[in-house]
Amino acid sequence: MARALWSGSLSFGLVNVPVQLVSAARDLDYHFNELHEKDGARIEQHRFCSEEDEEVLWEEVARSFDLDGKQVIVSDDELGSVQPRKTRTIDIEAFVDLADVDPVYFDHPYFLVPAGDSEGTFRAYRLLVEVMSRTDRAALGRLVMRTKEYLAAVRVRDGALTLTTMRFHDEVRPTKPVPTGGKKPAKKALDNAIAVIEELSSDWEPDSYTDCYRERLRRVIDDKRKRRKIEVPEPEKQPSPAPDLMAALERTLANAKAGRDIRTEPEGDGDLGELSKDELDEKAKQAGIKGRTKMSKKELVKALSP
Amino acid sequence: MAPRSIWNGTVTFGLVNVPIKLYSATESKTVRFNEVHAKDGARVEHRRICSKEGKEVDYDDVVKGYEVEPDKYVVLEKDEVKAAAGDRGKVVHLAEFVDAGDVDPVFFEKTYYVGSRDDADPYRLLHEALKKTGKAGIGRFTFHDREYLVALRALDDVLALHTLRFHDEVVGADDLEIDSGSKKPSKQEVQMANKLVDTLHKDFAPADYEDSYREAVLDLLKRKAKGEEIDLAEQEEPEQGDDLLAALKASV
Numbered sequence: 231m232a233r234a235l236w237s238g239s240l241s242f243g244l245v246n247v248p249v250q251l252v253s254a255a256r257d258l259d260y261h262f263n264e265l266h267e268k269d270g271a272r273i274e275q276h277r278f279c280s281e282e283d284e285e286v287l288w289e290e291v292a293r294s295f296d297l298d299g300k301q302v303i304v305s306d307d308e309l310g311s312v313q314p315r316k317t318r319t320i321d322i323e324a325f326v327d328l329a330d331v332d333p334v335y336f337d338h339p340y341f342l343v344p345a346g347d348s349e350g351t352f353r354a355y356r357l358l359v360e361v362m363s364r365t366d367r368a369a370l371g372r373l374v375m376r377t378k379e380y381l382a383a384v385r386v387r388d389g390a391l392t393l394t395t396m397r398f399h400d401e402v403r404p405t406k407p408v409p410t411g412g413k414k415p416a417k418k419a420l421d422n423a424i425a426v427i428e429e430l431s432s433d434w435e436p437d438s439y440t441d442c443y444r445e446r447l448r449r450v451i452d453d454k455r456k457r458r459k460i461e462v463p464e465p466e467k468q469p470s471p472a473p474d475l476m477a478a479l480e481r482t483l484a485n486a487k488a489g490r491d492i493r494t495e496p497e498g499d500g501d502l503g504e505l506s507k508d509e510l511d512e513k514a515k516q517a518g519i520k521g522r523t524k525m526s527k528k529e530l531v532k533a534l535s536p
Numbered sequence: 537m538a539p540r541s542i543w544n545g546t547v548t549f550g551l552v553n554v555p556i557k558l559y560s561a562t563e564s565k566t567v568r569f570n571e572v573h574a575k576d577g578a579r580v581e582h583r584r585i586c587s588k589e590g591k592e593v594d595y596d597d598v599v600k601g602y603e604v605e606p607d608k609y610v611v612l613e614k615d616e617v618k619a620a621a622g623d624r625g626k627v628v629h630l631a632e633f634v635d636a637g638d639v640d641p642v643f644f645e646k647t648y649y650v651g652s653r654d655d656a657d658p659y660r661l662l663h664e665a666l667k668k669t670g671k672a673g674i675g676r677f678t679f680h681d682r683e684y685l686v687a688l689r690a691l692d693d694v695l696a697l698h699t700l701r702f703h704d705e706v707v708g709a710d711d712l713e714i715d716s717g718s719k720k721p722s723k724q725e726v727q728m729a730n731k732l733v734d735t736l737h738k739d740f741a742p743a744d745y746e747d748s749y750r751e752a753v754l755d756l757l758k759r760k761a762k763g764e765e766i767d768l769a770e771q772e773e774p775e776q777g778d779d780l781l782a783a784l785k786a787s788v
Contacts, residue, residue, distance in 0.1 A: 232707065232712065242729075242787070243732050243784065243786070244783040244787045246783075252707075254706065254707045255705055255707065256704070256705050256707060258702075258704060260602060261602075263600070263601045263602075264600065265600070265601040266588070266589075266593050266599075267598065267599045267611075268586075268597060269586065269588050270609065270611065271586050271587045271588035272601075273585065273586060274586075275583070275585075276582070276585045277571065277581070277582060277583075278581045278583050279573040279580060279581075280573075282573070282576070282578070286573050286580055290573060290575060291571050291580055292571075293569035293570070293571065293572075294569060294571075294577070295567065295569050295570070295757050297757050297761050300761055301572070302760050302761045303760075304756065304757065304760060308760070308766045309756070311766055311767060312753055312755070312756045313749065313752075322736065323736070324738050325733050325736045325737045326737070326738060326739065327740065331740050333639075333644040333698055334561050334562065334691065334698075335742065336641050336644050339641070339642040341707065343712055347715065349717050350780065351717075352715060352716060352717025352718075353719050353720075353721055353780060354721075355714075355716075356716055356720065356721055357725055358729070360721060360729075361733055362733070367733065367737065370745070374749065379749030381745050383641075387642060387709070388708050388709035390709035390712065397562050398565065398742075398747045399742035399743045400565060401562055401563055401747075403539070403559070403560065403562065403563060405693060406693075407539050408539065408650075408651040408694045409651040409653075409655070410659060410663065410694055411656070412652055412655050412656050412658070412659045413660065414660055414664075415657070415665075420661060420664055420668070423661050423662065423664075423665035424669055426549070426665075427665055427666070427669050427671050427673075430631060430633050431632075431633045431635075432632060432633075432634065433634065434634040434635065434638040436702070436703035436706070437703045439674070439685050439700075439702060439703065440702065441702045442622060442676070442683060443621070446619070446621075446622060449620075450612065450616060450617070451602050451604075451610050454610050454616065455604065455610045460612075460616045460619050461619060462615060462616075462618055462619045463619065463621075463623040464623060465621075465625025466623050466624055466625050466626075467625075468546050468625070468626045468627060469546055469553045470553065470555075471554075471555060471656050471657075472551055475552065475658060478550070478551040478552050479552055481550070482549070482551045485550060485551075486550065492550035492551070492631055493550060493551060493629070495551065
């Protein structure tokens with residue numbers, strides 16, 4: 231099982247459940263070491279005193295804070311003295327509706343697993359899982375880990391208690407200064423945009439997305455190992471806004487309905503093969519072609535061709 | 537004061553191109569300390585030293601090494617690492633939409649606010665359409681030469697961009713082997729616990745929760761600056777009660 235990052239107890243009223251905290255996110259990134267180009271040797275980070283220009287050992291390092299220009303040095307013991315009293319307990323303070331907690335507040339996800347092997351602990355843990363999976367609520371509490379206090383949301387995921395550390399309200403910036411300029415959309419444009427979204431909607435299936443960056447980086451490492459040339463791709467050019475928003479929306483919707491790449495540009499009337507049956511019907515209707523309702527897609531293209 | 541944007545680019549939605557700017561949505565307020573030399577209070581600097589020569593190395597002479605087997609590295613120039621960034625550059629294509637509420641919070645990583653660039657009209661159109669439908673557009677976003685999976689959704693009056701974890705980066709409960717014990721909680725215990733959940737239910741009001749530890753640290757620093765003696769108090773652990781039902785009863 232994953233390594234416990236913290237152990238303590240989850241306190242719910244007067245019920246204490248001994249728990250351990252394990253990460254619910256894996257680090258699958260490729261990590262690099264810094265090397266000296268000349269000799270391929272590893273680079274080490276050493277601490278130096280900026281005044282004496284001499285190396286400083288870890289034992290000789292103190293923590294300092296700049297308080298309005300005045301340097302204040304504190305020891306670990308002094309910092310420890312201000313940690314909240316019940317530092318090993320997550321006290322559930324309230325239950326809130328999960329939907330009310332905007333994702334912007336979420337930081338890192340963890341699981342809480344029962345600690346030890348007492349029957350009482352397992353039962354209390356199961357009780358919390360059972361009660362909390364009945365509602366879409368999250369329990370809010372505080373957790374002190376290493377030298378920081380976190381606000382945390384506890385809820386059920388996959389039949390286990392999950393804890394997500396949260397940002398404090400003053401760590402979330404106000405949205406007000408963000409520019410949201412431009413005109414209010416016309417009703418027709420909005421309807422079209424909504425129709426496009428509905429057309430392209432599907433269920434959230436996380437398994438269908440792979441980390442292409444990770445794969446490409448693996449390929450780069452592999453190519454380099456086999457002494458192949460590394461090509462740095464040209465970044466795609468930034469498109470400028472379409473001159474006619476409404477036309478762009480309509481074409482997008484037609485693309486979505488026809489199951490084409492939604493960025494397919496219209497290629498003039500000559501390229502009828504690109505259009506869907508519905509679009510061809512519509513064109514045939516406008517052109518007043520007789521017998522169009524009985525025509526196949528191919529026949530429509532032929533009838534419409536100049 | 538207008539916030540400083542950290543990226544600008546274009547979100548596309550079919551043939552509709554939305555020029556945007558990106559802003560940080562969050563900032564850490566954790567009290568951060570500088571390392572100083574205890575003896576003289578001078579700042580401690582971190583310097584790069586070659587492990588073979590024992591001499592300082594300039595950043596320009598540093599390359600990235602990926603360890604393929606112990607002590608054997610594949611060396612990449614900084615430019616070569618950029619080859620993995622892909623070709624998206626400054627464009628986020630939205631071609632799929634999902635119910636924003638269906639994305640489990642475990643997937644959310646970092647949030648940015650998306651602002652309109654050049655006051656272009658399509659920004660409000662996309663915002664309004666996402667707000668009305670409650671959907672999030674899924675796309676890929678390249679930032680500092682790294683590609684991320686992102687969800688774009690309406691948050692109040694702005695658009696928010698969330699970087700998402702990939703499915704294989706998320707741990708499932710199956711990976712944990714949680715022992716569920718032999719006895720189920722009794723009906724009475726479940727009822728009591730439900731009651732307790734209801735009693736403690738309230739609306740989420742983020743401002744009710746202050747970072748009291750941050751405040752305590754800042755207060756400690758102020759006292760220390762005045763030359764006060766700091767009392768190093770002991771912590772205490774809570775007792776684990778054995779009688780679950782009695783504890784629940786006493787809590788309600």
